[in-house]
Every structure is written in C-alpha cells, then in structure tokens.
Amino acid sequence: MAARPPLSTAIADRIAARIADGDLMAGDRLPSETDLAEQFECSRATVREALKRLAARNLIRTARGASGGAFVADLTYAAALDAHVSTSTLLLSMNAVDFQTAAEARFALERACADLAVANHQQADLSRLMAAIDTLDGPIDDAAFCAADVAFHRALVDAGRNPVLSYQLAGAVEAMQPLMNMLTYADRDRATILTLYRRIADALRDRDAVAIRAILSELEASMLMLFQTGQSRRNAR
Amino acid sequence: MAARPPLSTAIADRIAARIADGDLMAGDRLPSETDLAEQFECSRATVREALKRLAARNLIRTARGASGGAFVADLTYAAALDAHVSTSTLLLSMNAVDFQTAAEARFALERACADLAVANHQQADLSRLMAAIDTLDGPIDDAAFCAADVAFHRALVDAGRNPVLSYQLAGAVEAMQPLMNMLTYADRDRATILTLYRRIADALRDRDAVAIRAILSELEASMLMLFQTGQSRRNAR
DNA sequence: GCGACATAAATGTCAGACAATCAAATGTCA
DNA sequence: TGACATTTGATTGTCTGACATTTATGTCGC
Numbered sequence: 001m002a003a004r005p006p007l008s009t010a011i012a013d014r015i016a017a018r019i020a021d022g023d024l025m026a027g028d029r030l031p032s033e034t035d036l037a038e039q040f041e042c043s044r045a046t047v048r049e050a051l052k053r054l055a056a057r058n059l060i061r062t063a064r065g066a067s068g069g070a071f072v073a074d075l076t077y078a079a080a081l082d083a084h085v086s087t088s089t090l091l092l093s094m095n096a097v098d099f100q101t102a103a104e105a106r107f108a109l110e111r112a113c114a115d116l117a118v119a120n121h122q123q124a125d126l127s128r129l130m131a132a133i134d135t136l137d138g139p140i141d142d143a144a145f146c147a148a149d150v151a152f153h154r155a156l157v158d159a160g161r162n163p164v165l166s167y168q169l170a171g172a173v174e175a176m177q178p179l180m181n182m183l184t185y186a187d188r189d190r191a192t193i194l195t196l197y198r199r200i201a202d203a204l205r206d207r208d209a210v211a212i213r214a215i216l217s218e219l220e221a222s223m224l225m226l227f228q229t230g231q232s233r234r235n236a237r
Numbered sequence: 238m239a240a241r242p243p244l245s246t247a248i249a250d251r252i253a254a255r256i257a258d259g260d261l262m263a264g265d266r267l268p269s270e271t272d273l274a275e276q277f278e279c280s281r282a283t284v285r286e287a288l289k290r291l292a293a294r295n296l297i298r299t300a301r302g303a304s305g306g307a308f309v310a311d312l313t314y315a316a317a318l319d320a321h322v323s324t325s326t327l328l329l330s331m332n333a334v335d336f337q338t339a340a341e342a343r344f345a346l347e348r349a350c351a352d353l354a355v356a357n358h359q360q361a362d363l364s365r366l367m368a369a370i371d372t373l374d375g376p377i378d379d380a381a382f383c384a385a386d387v388a389f390h391r392a393l394v395d396a397g398r399n400p401v402l403s404y405q406l407a408g409a410v411e412a413m414q415p416l417m418n419m420l421t422y423a424d425r426d427r428a429t430i431l432t433l434y435r436r437i438a439d440a441l442r443d444r445d446a447v448a449i450r451a452i453l454s455e456l457e458a459s460m461l462m463l464f465q466t467g468q469s470r471r472n473a474r
Numbered sequence: 475g476c477g478a479c480a481t482a483a484a485t486g487t488c489a490g491a492c493a494a495t496c497a498a499a500t501g502t503c504a
Numbered sequence: 505t506g507a508c509a510t511t512t513g514a515t516t517g518t519c520t521g522a523c524a525t526t527t528a529t530g531t532c533g534c
Contacts, residue, residue, distance in 0.1 A: 006516090006517060006518090007517080007518075008289070008517080008518085012293075019327075020323075020326070020327060020330075022330070026331055032483080032484060032485085033484080033485070034484085042518080042519085043518065043519045043520070044519090044520090045282065045517095045518065045519065045520085046517085046518060046519080048286065048485085048486090049285065049286065049289045049517090049518090051485095052245070052286045052289040052290050052293070053289050053290070053292065053293035054293070055290065055293075056249075056289070056290035056291070056292075056293035056294050057293050057294070057320075057323075057324075058324070059327070062484095062485065062486095063484085063485080063526090063527085064484065064485045064486070064525070064526045064527065065483075065484060065485075065525085065526040065527025065528065066481095066482065066483045066484065066526085066527050066528040066529070067483080067484080067527075067528055067529090068483080068484050068485060068526075068527065068528090069483090069484060069485075070485090074331065075324075075327055075328050075331050075332075077328065077332070080324050080325070080327075080328040083294075083320070083324050084321060084324065084325075086257075086294075087294075087295070087312075087317050087320050087321065088317070088321075088404075088405075089257075090256075090257065090296075090312055090317075091312050091314065091317045091404070092401070093259070094263050094311065094312050095312075095314070095400075097400070097401055101399055101400065101401055102401055104353065104399055104401075104402070105399050105401035105402035105405065106401075108349045108350060108352065108353055108397070108399075108402055109346065109349050109402070109405065111349055111352075112345045112346050112348055112349030113345055115345065115348075116341065116345055160345070162338055162341055162342050162345075163332075163334070163338065164329070164334055164338055164339055164341075164342035164343075164409075165341070165342035165345055165346070167325075167328070168325075168342065168346065168405060168408070168409045171405070172401075172405045243485090243486060243487090244486080244487075245486080245487085269514080269515060269516085270515075270516070271515085279487075279488085280487060280488045280489065281488090281489090282486095282487065282488065282489085283486085283487060283488080285516085285517090286486090286487095299515095299516065299517095300495090300496085300515085300516080301494070301495045301496065301515065301516045301517070302494085302495040302496025302497065302514080302515065302516075303495080303496050303497040303498065303512095303513065303514050303515070304496075304497055304498085304514080304515085305495075305496065305497090305514080305515050305516060306514090306515065306516075307516090
C-alpha cells in the first residue's frame, strides 16, 4: 500500500489548486489560520505547515498584525526568475552537467533570440550592451568579469523585447554562471571575447541576425576551447 | 525599522545555503528535528516550519519511521521541470501575457533547437514524433489535441539530445499550454497543423535545419491567425 | 483636531503530548 | 538452523493550548 501522504501537503495542494484555477485571485486574502483549520477539520499547526509550503513556492505571502493574514501573492517576473535560477542552478550542480552540454544549450537559446533582438531592439538595449562591454574592458577580476558577462548576455536577451523569452532565457543563462565561473580568463582570452562582443553589438545595430548567430557560434567554440585548455592544464598539474 | 523576519525563514535559508554550497550533499541526512531545534535554539515547531519550506522547494524530502528523517533531495530533471512549469504557468496567467507574446517566445525557443535536433536526433526521436502525429490525426477532443500537441513539441525538443536544453524548453512549452488550450480547432485547422507537423518530421529526417525553422515560423503564423479569428468570432458574438 | 494609549485580530513561537510509520533487533516455532 | 512473528526504538506527523509579537483601529484626554 502506498503510504498515506501527509495531510498538510494535501491541504497545500488544495489551496494551490484554487489559486491556479483563478478561484483565488492575486491579492485576495485567505481565511485566517483558525478558520482554515476549522474548514479543513484539522489543527492550526497543520494549516500552518501547509501555508509555509505555499509561501516557499511564492504562492502566498503572510503579514502579521490586524488585517494581516495570508494573501495570494502577486507573482512578479523577478520573483519567478529567482526561483527559476535557484532551481536550475541546483539542478545543474547536482546532476553534474558537463561544460559542453551547458554551453551548447546556452548558446542555442541565445541564438534563438537573435531574430527578435534584431527586429525589436531599441537604443536603450544597445546602450546596455555597450556599458557591459566597457565594464568587461576594465581591470576587473574573474568573478566581476563573469558578472559583467552575464549582464551582456541579459542585455542581448532583453533586446528581444519579449518578457516571456527574457524570463526563460535569463533563467537559463544565470543558472549556468557557476559553471562559467570555473573559467579563468587570461588577458588574451578576454581580448578575444571582447572582440566578439563588439562584433555582436555592431551586428545588432546593423540588424543582421545571421551574423549574430554566426558570432555566437564562434563564441561558443572559443569558450569551449578555453575550458578545455584550462582543464588540460589542471590535469597536467 | 524593518520588521524582523520570521525565525523559521532564517533557519530555512541557513540550511538551504549549506545545501547550495555543497556542504550537505544529495542523499545526506539532516539531523533529526529535535537535534536541529537544539542546534538552532528554538522549538521543534519552528524547525518543522523551516523544513516544510525546504521541502516545498524540493531541496529535501522527509520520511517517517526508523532511519527516517530529512534527506537532501536528489533533484531530478522531472521534479525541477514540475516546479518550473508550475511557476511559469502561474506567472503567465497572473501577468496576463497575451497570446502573441507567448507564441513569439515559444517558437523562437523551438527554432533554437532545430540545429541540435538535426545534428543529434536518433531513430527513437523520429518514432515519437510520428506517434504524436498519429494521435493528433485521430478523432479526439480539443484538450486531447492540445496534449498530443505538447507531446509533439517535446519530442522535437528532446531530439536535440541535450538535457539542459530539454529542461528549459519543455518548461516553457508546457507552461504555455493553458494559453494554447484557449484555442478551438476546426477540422480544417487541424489538417493545416498536421500538414506542417509532417513536414517538420520529414525535414528532421532529411536533416534540414533551415527548413525546420521556416516551417516553425509558418506554424507560428498559423497559430496566430487561428487565435485571432477565434477571438474576433468571440467578440462578434 | 491630534497625539498617546488601549484594544483586537492575526501570525509567530513555544512546550508537551500522542499517533503513525518504519527498520532493525528480538523472540518463537518448525 | 532458518523462516516468520513480535517488540522496540527512533523519527516524523498531528493535536492542544498557551503566550509573544506585530499592526490597524478605535478611544480618550487635551
């Protein structure tokens, strides 16, 4: 026999279903814990455990005090992105995804938004790209280089001006940062990458999607080589 | 002054940090609730609320009985995908993403994996595609049609043979199913879609990535028109 | 009118108890 | 000895009742 699942998870699922169905809308207030306990015929402690599960999933937020209580959360892109990134990061680290697979996925996704970026980008997007390039060109350590690198790629993704695409892609790109952080960049490598980035910015300005895709593929090859030489050096040590 | 955040969230965060840092590895067992309560100098109820939060995030799983307890979860692609899909679905519904934006993102992502699918697909992938097409060709209702539709797209994505890409894309595709479910398919529409799907399968077999991308763009245009005619019919009613 | 204070409602935390579950140790019998 | 039943200990799940903390709101005195 399957072990009976805990009551608290069942309650959490029932409330979550009501939220997903639109039965409870964002901003709505749930009944108080005492009322819910009565409604579900269980103790307040059990209801609380259910509510904590929902809070952890960003489905509700709670406030203390009079006119406090549990409210259906107004899920923002930022909050969802946080959750997506943390889950993805953990997934990649736990399943020991190798660098090549991650890079392959990442650049495939980025090439996907080249068309949209070319079609929809605005001046602000180009400015963000250039700002990231300027940062990368300065005297910064590897961690800062990676962070600016992520900023560059996010700017490129956001240039597509499609929030759904940005959300999905930004999650993927940021989740892979720990893997990218394993790289160390020699001065010559940085110069190579920067050249490619400048060419991407130029191609975007010229609205040349084919070129962007090609440069991204070049970039992927460079990163892969960078990783492999770094690894062989580590092994030889 | 900023209100002091609840103690239980602080404890949850501390444990989560230890997991993320690799301090606690997958499969490791956490101390018992009683021990943790002693360690964090709080009551067992507070520890429990913290653990429930972690469980909701798929970071730990708990088991009752002797040699039970809380274990660091071995996060699987399936579990992460579940979380990704449910968050994304909620995000799209709450933020009232319009059909066009969602479709644009979805097809851009799918076009991204055309190259990989062409390069890496195996016979099993083609079989799955054909099986989905056969299902779609049968006498099924709109909901089943949508489900089979998702199966087709997942098969296409999985043909890239890159688990990271599949995870990201499958999450995006499935999250958009509720939006796609708003469509109703007349017989003629189904025939149009099926024709395009068959062409995609053929192009994959012929390893023609350019063709796949083109057909996907055709498909996007068809879906968009389908949606718009449906909407104008609804408005005229 | 306005600030200080009491009130009420809600979540957050605590303590202790009991129930349910499960694995391993232990006992029993052929 | 070996297979099967039983006990036992550890652990999570749930309940109960209480108190602490936070916050909006009303009330009193001025």
